[in-house]
Each structure stands twice: as structure tokens, then as C-alpha cells.
Amino acid sequence: MPHDQRAALAQYARRAPVYDLELALFEPVRRRAIARLALRPGEVVVDVGCGTGLSLPLLHAAVGSAGRIIGVEPSPEMLALARERARREQWRNVTLVAASALDAQLPEPADAVLFHFTHDVMRDAAALAHVLGQVKPGARVVACGLRWAAPWAWPVNLMVLPAALRSVTSLEGMQRPWSHLERLVRIAQVESLLAGGVYLASGVRAADHKPRKP
Numbered sequence: 001m002p003h004d005q006r007a008a009l010a011q012y013a014r015r016a017p018v019y020d021l022e023l024a025l026f027e028p029v030r031r032r033a034i035a036r037l038a039l040r041p042g043e044v045v046v047d048v049g050c051g052t053g054l055s056l057p058l059l060h061a062a063v064g065s066a067g068r069i070i071g072v073e074p075s076p077e078m079l080a081l082a083r084e085r086a087r088r089e090q091w092r093n094v095t096l097v098a099a100s101a102l103d104a105q106l107p108e109p110a111d112a113v114l115f116h117f118t119h120d121v122m123r124d125a126a127a128l129a130h131v132l133g134q135v136k137p138g139a140r141v142v143a144c145g146l147r148w149a150a151p152w153a154w155p156v157n158l159m160v161l162p163a164a165l166r167s168v169t170s171l172e173g174m175q176r177p178w179s180h181l182e183r184l185v186r187i188a189q190v191e192s193l194l195a196g197g198v199y200l201a202s203g204v205r206a207a208d209h210k211p212r213k214p
């Protein structure tokens with residue numbers, strides 16, 4: 001099985017206290033990914049696997065107080081930190097759903113969806129279908145995270161490996177993490193960042209999307 005939910009919960013229970021510090025290096029990627037969502041004031045955005053809520057400030061700034069932000073997160077320890085962040089900032093338009101992507105019921109259809117460093121979700125085709133079945137037609141979708149760089153860029157992969165081992169329950173699909181997503185989303189662009197060790201895929205959830213044969 002590519003994704004082990006119990007292992008993921010244990011991994012993030014341990015990691016929650018130091019998570020924000022460890023992600024500091026990747027903040028420029030987060031900014032770029034959220035900019036790619038092209039959010040407008042008043043829109044509804046879903047942050048799948050929202051973790052400690054590091055993306056919430058940028059999402060909130062983009063949709064404004066008239067918009068809504070829905071975070072989906074199964075780890076109680078990570079979610080508690082996201083809740084504390086939203087409480088501290090007194091955001092009334094943030095709904096945090098304590099569930100895995102496979103089970104989450106979104107309170108309303110979304111205009112945009114973010115998968116930020118959520119490899120386990122990206123490799124779970126049923127979870128992707130479940131979330132993307134609850135968004136508006138034409139919803140913008142952005143996914144980014146670690147991936148293997150080209151074999152000749154092995155020094156990059158020496159950095160990707162320990163980061164991945166701390167973040168994911170299986171290295172399956174690290175070559176092309178968006179391969180399940182492209183069956184549901186018309187991917188317009190896949191950018192290669194941090195010397196090829198990070199991808200940023202963006203596209204649109206189109207009802208008539210017919211994926212190319214693999």
C-alpha cells in the first residue's frame with residue numbers, strides 16, 4: 001500500500017513541535033504555489049493536509065475576510081497548531097476539518113485547492129478523487145512537493161531523500177508525484193524548483209477533462 005495512514009499519524013505526532021522550523025527553507029516555494037492559485041477576494045480555498053497552518057496567512061490575505069478557507073488535516077497534533085494559529089489571528093473564516101483527504105466532507109464547494117507538500121495524498125488516487133469531487137467545475141488546483149531530480153543531479157537527490165523520509169510514508173511515485181492528479185485535473189504547467197528537487201503543478205478541475213493514456 002503506498003500510503004499508511006497510521007504511520008503518517010505517528011510521523012506527524014512526533015514532528016509537529018518542530019515542523020514550522022523545518023519548513024522555513026521552503027517558504028519561497030509556498031509563496032509561489034499560493035500565487036499560482038490566483039485567488040480572488042471572496043473565494044473559497046481548500047488547503048489539503050494543511051498541517052500546522054503555515055499556508056493560512058497567505059491564503060487569508062488572498063481571499064480576504066469575505067472569502068473562506070477550509071483546512072483538512074488528520075493529525076491531531078498538527079491540527080491543534082493550525083487551530084491555535086487561526087484563534088490567535090482571530091480569523092472567523094477558517095474551517096478546520098479533522099479528517100484524512102479520503103474522508104473529509106467539505107462544508108462548501110471550493111474555487112481552488114492547494115496540495116502543499118502532501119505526497120501521501122498525491123499518491124492516493126481515491127483521496128484525490130474524493131476531494132476533487134467536492135469542488136466547483138473549473139476550480140484551480142495547485143500541487144507542489146518533493147520529487148526526485150534527474151539521476152545526474154544526484155547531490156540534489158541526496159538532499160531530497162532525508163527530507164522525504166521525514167515527510168512521507170512511501171517513496172512510491174516520487175518520479176512524477178502528480179501522475180494521479182493529472183487524471184482529474186487539466187494540468188497546464190509543471191515547474192521544476194530548487195534544482196529539480198521540488199515540483200509545482202498547476203491546472204484546472206475541468207468536468208470534461210480526458211486524461212491522456214499513460
Ligand SMILES: C[S@@+](CC[C@H](N)C(=O)[O-])C[C@H]1O[C@@H](n2cnc3c(N)ncnc32)[C@H](O)[C@@H]1O
Pocket residue numbers: 005008012023048049050051052053054055072073074075078099100101102115116117118119120121127167
Ligand atoms: C509535509 S506536511 C505539509 C503540511 C502543510 N501542507 C504545509 O505545507 O506546511 C504533510 C501533511 O499532510 C498530512 N497528511 C498525511 N496524510 C494525509 C491524508 N491522507 N489526508 C490529508 N492530510 C494528510 C500530514 O498529517 C501532514 O500534516
